[in-house]
Amino acid sequence: MPIPLSRQKALREWRLYFFIIPALVLVATFSYFPAASAIYHSFFDWQGGDNKQFVAWANFQRALGDTVLWDSFKTVSVLIVFNLFKMMPSILMAVLIHRLKSDRAQYLYRVLLVVPMIVPSLVTLFIWKFFFDPNLGVLNNVLDFTGLKSLLVSLDQFFGWGVFFANVPIGWLSQPELILPSLFIWGFPWIGTVGVLIYLAGLQSIGQEVYEAAELDGVGPFKKFLYIELPLILTQVRLSLILLIIGTLQGYGLQLLLLGDSGGPGGRGMVPGLWMYNRAFIAGEFGYACAVGMILFVFILCLTYVNNKYVRVEK
């Protein structure tokens, strides 16, 4: 704990304030000021220039009736559900690595897991985009090679989706119906390096006695996971759950790069953040974009509140 100071001593140490001023000034200018400015400008009709007109709640009223915005919230909730599902492989991976007997192998796998992190995330993104390419892409090639394509085609005929056809390459990112499935497949097998590493850290706190006791009781591997391992990493799981929900809610970089600034064909990949970006930098409606940002902000703030209230992180 920092040492409390008497007023005289504090006065004598006034130079210490110089230590905090640079950081404070920067943060005030580049974090607080824009935030305040966003709140202020959400009440204006503003094109980004000097001219602006006070319109009170008109921007928010428009947002309430904006079908694109509400559809984008629907899309983002689907993406959140996808991402919840995508958490599972990381947990499985962590448990598997943790249960290995050899320390060496554990370390080796850990290093191998970190390797994807040394490739810039944009590069990974573009390689995946290349995988989705209808003609050259790996995904279509794999589907053809394994015969899954014909399965998809017959399923299509059965259900009448009108999406998959026998001799036409599948346009993963160009067919409106396939946008969400593509975003689901994106990043297969969905191993998050950071996730696995924090789960492993949590698992390591399990004592050997617990396992021995379980062994004596004849507990199987699945029950062991359910009653020993899962409860112990629940803190980490909950933490990454919340981070993931917030991250998905405010993220739009993936959609911007994969589908373009209007959310791909039919706007199926439109998420709230992307809509804000689109309104500001494509349509030039800065005031309305600020209002959309504020709505998003309120959602995230609520989630952060829930996070702080119900999810405790032990230091």
Place this chain on the structure above:
Amino acid sequence: MSGALKDSVGSHKQKDWPKHLIILAFIFIELFPFYMMMQVSFKDNASFIQNPWAPSAPFSVTETYSTSAGGTLEKTRSAKWTEVFSGGVTPPAGDPTFQSGSLRFDLGVYKLTNWGFGLKLIGPYIANTVFVAVTGTVASLCLSILGAYFFARYKMPFSGVLWGAFMLLMLLPGVANIVPLFTLLKELSLLNTLWALIIVGIAGGQVFNLFVLRNFIEDLPKDLFEAAEMDGASHFKQIINVVIPMSGPIIGTLAILSFLGKWNDFLLPLIVLRDKELFTLGVGLIYLDGEYIKQWGQIMAAYFIASIPLIIIFLFCMRLFVRGLSAGAVKG
């Protein structure tokens, strides 16, 4: 945690190999994109379409075709693996003009020119990004160390309020900020400069760095500071001689996290930068992706070159990397 203790985790009755198998399968798929990046970076489009999966064989095939004018035309292509194993050339199906083909050992099928081209394509962007990331990381950490010292050393008047002001930022999602930030940068005439990225990066990294460093400096033994003060060391000297030597690993971890963040950033550069000479890696890669006719080999080589700086860092500080990533997860 001792090795003996970890050893006995899990069942003694169960065999390990099924677990190894599953883990390896996962890791194989996980690393598959990077395998593709590596092998495609040595191919040109023709040999990529002919053989998308495996690396090229170090042989080339020279095929002779007869032309309608009565002469012959020679074409060279990289060999298929089946041709290498059978030792003969498979004639192209249904092409009557094909006369003969010969197979020979040729390292020229590996298009090293892709790499030269990729470097030329992406080298300037990398230089810009290194400049932004290094300057930003160093400046950001210097400010954070000073700030964290302020909070950790004494309980000064107002320090509680100031701390609250910083921590409140953890709750503010950055997403709503980007539009006003753009106009702010425009007014400061920082648009289309690398300094905009650096300064915004410094401001953005403060909260997390302060949070981690304050906790760390508070845990340093107080006697060290008192001894330094007895010797007449100023606060600045105390930072240089006590704080920095004692918190080397944590500073390293924070530096790596910050560097990674800046290396991967593309949204702000995309909005801020206009001139091609100023592009950072993020924007550069986006523009590369927008090219109409794509030479996949060159693009993949460029991608690989973009990863090299991170690979170098990774090789030298793997431990910090692994630890830093676990710490970064708690960041929020």
